[in-house]
Amino acid sequence: MYKFVRRIGLAALLASSALVPAAFADTPTNGGDIIVTYKDDIATLDPAIGYDWQNWSMINALFSRLVDYKPGTTELGPSLADSYDVSDDGKVYTFKLHPGVKFTNGRAVTAADVKWSIERAVNPKTQGPGAGFFHSITGADKMTAGTADTMEGITAIDDHTVRFTLSQPDATFLNVLALNFASVVPKEAVEAANGDFGKHPVGSGAFTLKEWTIGQRLVFVKNPDYFIKERPHVDSFTIEVGQEPLVALLRLQKGEVDIAGDGIPPAKFLEMKKSPEFEGMIVDRQQLETSYVTLNTQVKPFDNAKVRQAVNMAINKDRIVRIINGRATPASQVLPPLMPGYDQNYKGYAYDPEKAKARLAEAGLKDGFATQIYTSNTDPQPRITQAIQQDLAAIGVKAEIKAVANPNVIAAGGTQGQAPMVWSGGLGWIADFPDPSDFYGPILGCGSAVAGGWNWSWYCNKDIDARGQAADAMPVPAKAEERNKAWAQIFTDIQTNDAPWIPVFNERRVVAKSKRMGGPDEIYIDPTRVIDYEAIYVNK
């Protein structure tokens, strides 16, 4: 049995977390209205549907969930739930809701709302991208198949108690409940919005949406009744959309803007980083991301592991990092360095064209071969792909570049037997939650090696799949350490033996903010929220 009480939190749960909670140097001050810019319009604020890096942090700030991450960390803590307990077999979770929490329409949040909200996220009628995460709850399969309208695995025991029954133990279950998709929404507001809840959101989070002028701005104001009394700090934040990143930076310099959400265009990056004028305005941090080349294990000659190993040795990752002005770190493995299970000691395949040629010769291809590499057609991806093409040419592999729009890259990768190689840049895997399993199931597991899936290597190793399942059945936190080690070994074995990927780099995220914005870097590039609107503040 594991229990936590408010303030103590779930710290023990992710004891092995790679991120140490930040020491907040100054005390946050309250008040202030800030302006944030984005180039793209905000698609939706419906927590069951929104799944891009712009709306993710806004939805996060509008709604609340049973559990949530502490600002700037990957450490889970209580939120809507004050405490929970889990059965010994790891299959039954019971949560006690914090008393007195209200939606911003004035109604109290109940356990029935939790049940209804998660069922809504899974229901195919909602057409949400988050349904797959809840697969371990009993009844999720019937809901997905459209044969049930409710999930038997979620029970509202009374107004303040909700119980989840899982069909199999799932070590990541609490992480799943902290995703935006698990946000609690009031049924009556969803129904009243008549399909437009994404434009008329009602939640119980730190902020409410006050105004949305399509194509221009969204104004979020502080929720005075927010159940976490000390937050948020700013009175409001306004999102201005349709703002070209270069212009946003000019406006930032003039003090018209507080956060340039799209960051700094690659061409301006070095210049700004060196300029004293921008000192203290650039936040540049690692995120849970890996950019990679998939090697299609079902397409000749990449069906031969020796060929996959050879091309892994052929890529000069340092040069590629220079192409994007150093905004990334060369990657040796599938997992990014901040992820639990990252193996410090595993060096991967070092750049060595001679060894690569020798390995190709072992595979009977000493004269090389011709192949294709797909890439997104937006800068800088085609330039990176050209560098990969040149590296491959040096070992005799002639790769033809197919630069197409993002949706078409996704389509090519997800079509059996089509794309021999795909450069994932621009579509790279950013973790949904800080757990190593998120880098396996949806991109390297057998279940995702299907038409329309994201396993573009079409890699399926039954032994590894079984080991992954065993690791996810380990009870957390009791065996968290052991579980992370198991995952670390799984990823090392995948790369050493099968090499379905060329991990190329871990891209950092860059955000530019005005000098008056306070708080540590990690709340501007939060590992799970992008921008943490609850935690940021204006210096007085």
Added chain:
Amino acid sequence: MAAFLARRLVQAALILLGVAAITFLLLYCLPADPAVLIAGRSATPQMVAAIRHELGLDQPLVMQFLHYVGNLLHGDLGRSYTQKTEVLPLILARLPATLVLMAAGIVVEVALGLTFGIIAAVRRGGFVDRAIMMLSFVGVSSPQFVVALLLLYVFAATLGWFPMSGFGTARHVVLPAVTLGVLGAGWYARMVRSAMIEVLRQDYVRTAHAKGLSGGRVVLGHALPNALLPIIAMVGIDIGQFMSGVVVVEAVYGWPGIGQLAWQAIQQVDVPIIMGVTLVSALAIVLGNLLADFVAPFVDPRIRSQ
């Protein structure tokens, strides 16, 4: 006139239907599957199939198209795949900004084009003419992005005469309209110049000069009306073009027009929005040309008598 109007309206309806059919077919041919994009990275194949069914994408193409056209006749453009909201309000919300920029842009380009075109025609072959033609060439071949950023940097960021971004007041529209106008004026100046040169050679102009009219009255009062026809046709085309969105100018000045909506929808294969914007643009082009056809007889009586 009524018969002419009726004929043109039927033509317009047919053109729109044709545009709808072609766009629909093109989008259907794309390899990208909207259901896969909506279902996200963690979806199972069952989930993708369920979403495809919800969107009606599991129906044969012909059925999908008939369904779409059926809804269209009720004024229903469907719901966006990514935003889930209805398409029509999304387009209508951006219509005012699009119309304002279209009108302002056309005013600037016509004003500049007429002025410089007339001056060049009157001074044809001279230094002024060559300078104007040279400038108009630079204008039409300048990249919008560069000109827009340059104007923004000088007049908004440095001098602070205009706001850097947004929509709402008259000051907001100046820089975007000037960008469009300066770049478009080159075409107009060239067109006006050649039309004017043609007219200025004619006998009645010589007569006007001979009976002692001032140079200005001859050019503006007698020659110009006869040179206006091609300009009206060009304005008709520009109405359509600007209505379909001026993506780059909108992006630089944070202008909430239709272009940005269309650009994002294309990147996400949001078929209902792409269809909606395409139809609105097609409608604008048809109406723009129709308008030019209606205005022409008032400017040129010769057409009226035909």
